[in-house]
Amino acid sequence: MHILMIAPEPFFEPRGTPFSEYHRIRALTTLGHTVDLVTYPFGRDVDLPGLRIFRSLRPPGIARVGIGPSWTKVPLNLLLAVTAVRRALSGRYDAVHSHEEGGGIGVVLARLLGVPHLYDMHSSLPQQVSNFGYRGAPGLATLLRWLERRMIHGSKVVIVICPDLADTARAVRADVPAVVIENAPGSGDAPTAGSGRAIRTALGLADETSVALYTGTFEHYQGLDLLYAAMAIVHRRRPEARLVVVGGHPPQVEKARRHVEALGIAEAVIFTGQRPAEEIPAYLDAATLLVSPRSTGTNTPLKIYQYLRSGRPIVATDLRTHTQVLSHETAVLAAATPEAMAEAMIGVFDDPERAHLVGERAARLAATEYSEEAYMAKTRRACDLLFAGVATSPVQDPVR
Template structure:
């Protein structure tokens, strides 16, 4: 098949959606399909070319379309850029032969006249999302909770494909040793390292982890990789007991995880995206690490993992999280089970499941 994937993102981007989109395109390619990723020519601070930045071995075509990069001018700027990109995509596709048009951006897809597949991650139900949900030939969602949301809005169940997020298992097969990783990151060898890797957005639950850090014994050290520079500066001043390491590129993820004794996914239960809809990329990378995990006890997480693979704790409860961290230390049995489970979640497996649901469209 010829698959055109539309993505209104900076390329490369430090955000997780860039990883997901590039790995999806690589998996389509590895399964024998011709792929063209279409993106706008937005400014990016990352100089490295996308295939190297994301560790992509099966290359595919990337087409960059000229648009005014107005995203930095607030919501109106983003809307303007999206409309301009949609117009540029329509011009680009005019007269082009392809089998599947695929994308995650409802605003851009709503301007497409060709049939398309929409991958949804958030459960939006504004007028634009409703239009796209009606028009899409298929809707790919990342959790059963998200499918339940859409069927509750009247979307036919047979139109929806559930495909949890995935992992490039090869990138996690041979990480650095714990000693090498700690030396590179400047972390002490005589502490039990508790690590969180990712953004510091509210629904990620990092505020609970920071509060829990104050309740841990002195031989534990919380280390956080990620966050915007201003966030890192402000939080470092407020939490001197936590080591903030700032942003590190995706290709260092497996090695960075190796420095930890316990990995933490503290998502909040107060946000529906977190509790029901998400399928966190970090969950799968943590599972691939072979390191014990502590995770929030949420339906979105339990779709993938149970108590045999992680210590589950009440979300938004710092004392419970601190206790969970202490009990997870040394639980190699949990890590082994999680590692066995994650073998089912390769990107190729995800794409294979999606393609199976698209057979009737081609």
């Protein structure tokens, strides 16, 4: 089948939703479908058989787009819609597949073309307003809630990345086929044993040093302030322990440095800034434990799936954002308070046998529930639901 895909993101960039989109396209083309992707003017092209990329025009004065809601996206999405309409009118498509708010134009185009629409729901749009700290914009949340309902009602199938989003979709439309496809493939590779030694050497960490590792963005919802406060408690009891933080843009890292200095733990926290995706497995191998302090939202962090594959013990907040995937068998879950997180981290440092057992169970979970085979099977099910009763278009654009 020939699919028109709409992605209001900078494709490709090494971050959450673009990673998910890449692996969705890879799975679709592996199953024999072809994809015309309409996306933002930013990002690098990727070479996948069966994929063509069509970029919208770049608005004057806009050179990049950040994560989450922003006014920058308004002109970008308007130009994205123009490009999507042009593609819809010039090709023959069997379905429209839209990511995030791209479903707003996607459901309209699908109706005009007389083909089914699939909404790829990476997050709840109104929830993003609070997750990214826009609590003073109730009108924006109302608008996004209306748009989200419209996209769900206008879709034959909805793909969601976690069970909580399936509940959200079914609360809008009880009969909607909501297929849960976790972002496991896009989370990164598992580490090679021993690869972390070079990381420890580069960071000046001895083999016996207890290391907690965080990887990811520095956005508000990630809970890094909670992590720093927890590390201040850990430092008082285990002054030799270190927290390594991988990620963040330079201004965010500088602000974080000032924050830990104010807490008196500058010597205990190492900021590496953003590192290439291929280096992250070695950082995981260098760690004693992996931490995810996310304190708001309900989406499962992308990093969790790579954490699971690493076989290292995970310390995470005991919130639905994590417990949709993690349990007390596969992670050390703690209340979202500095005291509870600190106790959990110290507990892992002090009990290597328990830490090893938790890490082993996590790796087994990744190998069974979040494998490549499981991902492909779930993608195939979504396609079967989408194309049930659909005849192939008599004419398709050639894939070049």
